[in-house]
Every structure is written in C-alpha cells, then in structure tokens.
Amino acid sequence: MPVVPRSFFSRPAEDVAPDLLGCLLVRDSAEGRRVLRITEVEAYAGPLDPASHGYRGKTPRTAVMFGPPGFLYVYFTYGMHYCINFVCSPDEECSAVLIRAGEIVEGVDLARVARSGSTDRDLARGPARLTKALGLGREDNGRDLCDGGALTVLERESSDFTVATGPRVGVSTATEIPWRFWIEGDRTVSAYKAHKARVRPSATPS
C-alpha cells in the first residue's frame, strides 16, 4: 500500500479527517513494528475553532500545529495522558486531526505489554490509550510522518464502510460542529462522552 504523501495533509483538517479512516499508522521501534488501523478521528481548526488548542494563537505548545502539514503534534492532558494529532493545512495555517481510536492489526503482543490489563478490543480504544499502545509520547512531538521514517501512514486498502459523524468528545464549546468521524459499527470506536466539568474540593472553605 502506498505511503500517504504530504499533499494529503495540506488541506483543512475537516477534509483530511474522514479520509484517514481505515488508513494504517505504522510505528517502528526498537521492540518491533506496531500497525494501527484508524477507526475514529476528530478535526480541529485554528483561530476560529474555540475547541482547538490553536484558538488563542501560536504558543510554545502549539507551534507544531502552525507549521507545515504531515507532522505529529503530541499534547499532554489531564495530568497523565498523551494524545496524538496529524498536522494539516499549509504552513502557517493551523489545523490538525486527533487520532481517537483504532484497531491494532500488527504487533498486538507489543501493544499488550504497553497496555497491560487491557482487553484486545480496548488496546487503542481512546486517544490516550492509542498513544500508549503504540509507545508514543512527548518525545515524538514534531516527528515527520512523510519522510519514510519509523512513523508513517499507509493508504487504506478499501473504503467498504460507512462514515458516521457527530460532535467531538470531551469538548465543552462548539458542540454543534460535527467534526468527529468514525467507522460505523466498528467495535474499537470509543464511547461518546460529553464534556463534564470536574469539581475539585476546595482546600480553603469559607
């Protein structure tokens, strides 16, 4: 299967996102090869999208999102999780696709070690689980997906599935924008959860 070229990513994320469903993310490491079949994604735009990390302009964290397409954007959240995005749009513009879930189709043994305690179905069922199952982290931020290196995306073998769309998961703003895309009926798609503001006990009650 052909490697996805940089021009594929040089479009708005909402156009790239559905085209990524069914594609394979190939991750080579010292331990061996892991391959993920992508089943669920979300698109995030730039300064006009209040749910995007790029909403308030370029910062040290989001610099990669404003750079050229075809690179990996890794962010840290909830004090303990990493998630991965594919940067889209031409250089200087900001958009990206969050890889939310997938099925491990090669290197299941390695993914099981990385996510001990998980069932095979749940290995990459969720953005942080997926990142951990593939052994990716902060150090992979900014990696090139199109240089033929150890992290590449292969075109899908078939488009024999239905694409479903809906609101983005865990997002508290712009909930009317249906920029979540998934393969209908696929068991590895994560469960939808609306954002819920968390309440922390106050250390200084009045």
Add this chain to the structure above:
DNA sequence: CGTTAGATTCTCT
C-alpha cells in the same frame, strides 16, 4: 451492561 468519582500536572491567563 450502565454511570460516576478521583487521579495528577502541564499550559496559558
């Protein structure tokens, strides 16, 4: 199967 609380620290205001 479903729902819910708590964990834990980075990032930008």
Add this chain to the structure above:
DNA sequence: GAGAATCTAACGC
C-alpha cells in the same frame, strides 16, 4: 490559579 481534545476502578443492574 483554573481547567483540561482522558482513563480506570468501583459500584449498581
């Protein structure tokens, strides 16, 4: 200082 593009365990049915 507030809140976050989440996960897991624990509970109830």
